[in-house]
Amino acid sequence: MKIIINAANLHIGGGVQVASSFIFELSELLKSQRNTDDISVLCSEKVYQNLPLDFDKRVFTQFDILNTYGLGQPSVQVKDKFNGFDVCFTVFGPLYFTPKVKKHICGFAQAWIAYPDNVAYQKLPFKEWLKNKIKFNVQSLFFRRYDHLVVEQMHVKEALGKIGYADKNISVASNCVSAIYDDRNQWITLDFNVSQLTNDVVLGFIGRPYSHKNIRILNQVNEILVSKFQMNCDFIFTFTETEMQQCGFANKDNFYSVGEISTKQCPAFYDLLDALVFPSLLECFSASPIEAMKMNTTVIASNYPFVKEVCDDAAFYFDPLSADEIAIAIFNAFSNNELREEKKRLGSQLVNALPTAKDRAISYLNIIKGSL
The missing domain is CATH 3.40.50.2000 (Glycogen Phosphorylase B;)
Structure with a gap:
C-alpha cells in the first residue's frame, strides 16, 4: 500500500x-x-x-x-x-x-x-x-x-x-498527551524572566487568542479578583505583542507573554503556572487541560462537555460567559489547598489512563x- x-x-x-x-x-x-x-x-x-x-x-x-x-x-x-x-x-x-x-x-x-x-x-x-x-x-x-x-x-x-x-x-x-512530556531531555526552556512575577498565584493560558477562546474576559476576571477577593494574580500567555494589544493585555502590569512557543517549550510553560485557566466556548478537543494535568498544574475551565468529558472531577469548572463565575472558581481553587491537591491527584490518574x-x-x- x-x-x-x-x-x-x-x-x-x-x-x-x-x-x-x-x-x-x-x-x-x-x-x-x-x-x-x-x-x-x-x-x-x-x-x-x-x-x-x-x-x-x-x-x-x-x-x-x-x-x-x-x-x-x-x-x-x-x-x-x-x-x-x-x-x-x-x-x-x-x-x-x-x-x-x-x-x-x-x-x-x-x-x-x-x-x-x-x-x-x-x-x-x-x-x-x-x-x-x-x-x-x-x-x-x-x-x-x-x-x-x-x-x-x-x-x-x-x-x-x-x-x-x-x-x-x-x-x-x-x-x-504528546510523548515529549515523558522525555525531559527534549524540553526547552523559555526565554522569560521569572523575577517579573510578583504575585503569589500565577495563572496562564496556552494557545492563540481566537474569538472562541474567550480570552478577553480575563480583563474583567482580573478586576473582580482584585476588587471582590483582594486576590492579586499574574497572568501569562503565549501571544505575540500584537495579540496582547488586541486582547487589551499589553498595558496591564500583571499580564505577561512568553511569546509564541514550540511543543518542546510547552512543559516549561506549564511549570510556570499554578493553574491553567481555560475559558473556551467551543472546541472539538483541546489538549491543554490534559497537558496541564500531566504537568501537575491545576485546571480551572469551562463547564462544557468538550472539557468535562475528558477532565471529569479533576478540574474546577465555571460558566465561561460569566466573569464573576470565573473569578469565583479561581478564588475557590486557591482557598482550598486540600481540594486543589486532590484534583491534581485525580488529574494525574486520569492522564495516565488515557491512550x-x-x-x-x-x-x-x-x-x-x-x-x-
Whole structure:
C-alpha cells in the first residue's frame, strides 16, 4: 500500500503538535516492526521544527518539507507530490485541492462546523459572524468530499451525524498527551524572566487568542479578583505583542507573554503556572487541560462537555460567559489547598489512563490501512 501523510497545511496551534507527535510515533513504529507499506510524508516547516531531536526521517520512503496555505492553489510540482498514492491521510483539514489518490482520509477538528448554533457565534460582530459563516460553509463542502473523517471525541462524531455527515465514514481516534512530556531531555526552556512575577498565584493560558477562546474576559476576571477577593494574580500567555494589544493585555502590569512557543517549550510553560485557566466556548478537543494535568498544574475551565468529558472531577469548572463565575472558581481553587491537591491527584490518574501518543499513531494507521 502506498500511503502519503500530509501535514503540509498545518502552521499554528494544536494541529502542529498532533502532526509532529504522530509523524514521530509513526517513525518509531516503522523502526520497530517489519513494514511492507510504502509511507511518505509531507510536512510544513512548523511541523518539522516541532519534531523531537532524535526523529529519523530515513524510515520513510520519501520525506518532504513544504508549506501549503488555505485556498491558495499550490504549484503543479507541489500537487504532484500528493498524487499516485493509495491513501492520503491529511492529519487535519481541510486541504483545498483534490489529490489524485484512491482514498483521501482527513482529520476533522473544526467545532464551528460541528456545532453551527454555538454560543461563540453570538459574541461576534455581524461582519465577523458573516465572514465565519461563509468560511466554515466552504470548509464543510470540502470535508463532505473526503472518503473518511477522523475526529478526536465521540461527541464530535455525533454532532456531525446530526448535520448530515455519514456516520459510517467517521472514525474516532482520541487525542492524548504528546510523548515529549515523558522525555525531559527534549524540553526547552523559555526565554522569560521569572523575577517579573510578583504575585503569589500565577495563572496562564496556552494557545492563540481566537474569538472562541474567550480570552478577553480575563480583563474583567482580573478586576473582580482584585476588587471582590483582594486576590492579586499574574497572568501569562503565549501571544505575540500584537495579540496582547488586541486582547487589551499589553498595558496591564500583571499580564505577561512568553511569546509564541514550540511543543518542546510547552512543559516549561506549564511549570510556570499554578493553574491553567481555560475559558473556551467551543472546541472539538483541546489538549491543554490534559497537558496541564500531566504537568501537575491545576485546571480551572469551562463547564462544557468538550472539557468535562475528558477532565471529569479533576478540574474546577465555571460558566465561561460569566466573569464573576470565573473569578469565583479561581478564588475557590486557591482557598482550598486540600481540594486543589486532590484534583491534581485525580488529574494525574486520569492522564495516565488515557491512550498514549503511540496508541493514537496505531489508531491512525489502522484507519488508514482499513480504508481499502
